[in-house]
Amino acid sequence: MTKSRPSSGPTMHDVAAAAGVSQATVSLVLNSASGSRFSDETRKRVMDAVQQLGYRTNAHAKTLRDGISGIIGFLGDAVATAPFAGKIIEGAQERAWEDGLLLLTMNTGGDKALEAASLDSMLSYKVAGVVYAGMYHRRLDVPEALSTVPSVVLNSQDRKLRLPSVAPNEELGGYTATRRLLDAGHERVAMINIETLESELPAAVGRYNGYTKAMAEAGLSIRPELVRFGSGNELDGFTHTMDLMTDDNPPSAIFCANDRTAWGAYQAATELHLSIPRDVSIIGFDNQETLAPHLRPGLTTLELPFVEMGRRAVDLILQGAEPDGRVEFMTCPLIERNSVTHPKEKP
Template sequence: MARKQSTTGPTMHDVAREAGVSQATVSLVLNDVSGSRFSDATKDRVKKAVETLGYRTNAHAKVLREGVAGMIGFIGDAVATSPFAGKIIEGAQERAWESGLLLITINTGGDKELERASLETMLSYKVAGVVYASMYHQRVDVPAVLREVPTVVLNSEDKAGYFPSVAPDEVAGGFEATAHLLDAGHRRVAMINIETLESQLPGAVGRFDGYKRALESVGLTLDPSLVRFGTGGESDGFKYALELMQLPKPPTAIFCANDRTAWGAYQAMAEIGKRIPQDVSIIGFDNQETLAPHLRPGLTTLDLPFEQMGRRAVDLILDGIKPQGQLELMTCSLIERNSVEIIKESQ
């Protein structure tokens, strides 16, 4: 005769009966309560009973009991649809899952009304915290309602300086990119930026600052004639690379402040019959996987630590960080391919 189960699905009591243990034991095992000690055999019986019966924990009951759900909210402007920043979600999701939490992801597309409604829904579910993310590094106005819950700003910075933020170290990345060219023997190193310095875009300002510092580290003074300010697109990379190569004394290397700009620079070199890296070396920034490895030659570039940043944001929520406007910068790693030539004599 079949055991009687609840018409709404198996309960914790059903699991306890199936495993031959008490309901309290089932609860302690499933919630991995600190300090509870059970034999591996007991844990295995409980887990087998859960699988056999198809038992699911009652998330609503958990909220009533503990005040928070086993979920972390993740809301971004266009992170989920970005060709490369989606790794942020992977990192955050993996870290949440390691702690037995689910990640609820909302992609707003920059729609502030959708953002408002999504945040209200997340908060109504009593999420344990919220990751507030952007597709690219910028300073953002974080909704005040997030002061009600532990929140970390990701791949951006809180303009008000209230919430903790996790972002790439743009200055160190710009330094690393330029230093790699300098270490290869280049001394006329140009830069095509992704925005003006007046824009105050952290990526543009930071990468330029790193470029300047690297030049100064080997006793070089920044030459304004070797710097161009684009908008981060392929067309600007093409236009400004052509301009630079038409100088009376053109650069032997170009630091492009993102990979799309570098792609345009590649096309410019093909247009005028210059070889990469034999005639001019090019380095990018972003390590955009749909682009950088597929250029010919493969583009040497700086990798944005998306996955690590996603993990770190969830870590901070789990650690209960206090909102004091902390900014944590994460290292951008050099990815070497074949677009940089070592030259024997400084030029």
């Protein structure tokens, strides 16, 4: 007895019949063809029919026809290890899926040979574009091969200003953090940065510039003894806070330029039997989910908008990602918890 061939599943003809439209209309809806004229109601009928029937497009045929696949490449230097990687990938993947595209993610660990091989593989799949992500904000030397496909630098910037980039607005974030402390009534506000200004690290420079701008607007001078430069780790936060708070004239508030530094500041306050925020207010930067909400008291901090940045990078690819070198800076929202209050009255 001859076995019957398995069904290949519902066809575009089936979708058209279920939606009450032509196959041409189904094709235009599924391919998001620009300039096509059909109503939102028609689009909904087609998409409802696709879902009900379980229709899947033929990805191989689409690649042969259009010269590109239904895939966007995501190439990162620490996708598997960075604490924020999940959020940034979540945003990119979510936005790609809204247009029926898949995200092909590769982690290079900073290995340039693996990066080149991964990128070559992505391009061989005829990806619709590539998101080139840094897991912390810096200026990157972008591979030349990215110039052959719509590409966006994410959470960093193209050092040569060729590709468009999406990055957090570090200066506005630093300004917002300092302004929050000033609005609470603090005047002697210290800052513990995550790198030196000479490093030219955008996060360190931008957050410091935001701090100085807010202080200047409040008519307060920048006191060198209140500005410290660490490496963004817990130990530096502890050491600098111990030094600041044992001074004859300690600050009443500290802006820590990342949450790990703030964690160290909390430990120093405990060591010195100081209460947060009664004796010293502390504000951080990053809103690291595994840390900021779990400190006692919860840390008021600025959130890096990773989900939104991931979405925006894919948006730009879908729009063609012109290689114009522009940098889009995204706002870091203030996350209020319980580590900031008004300064303690002096006896």
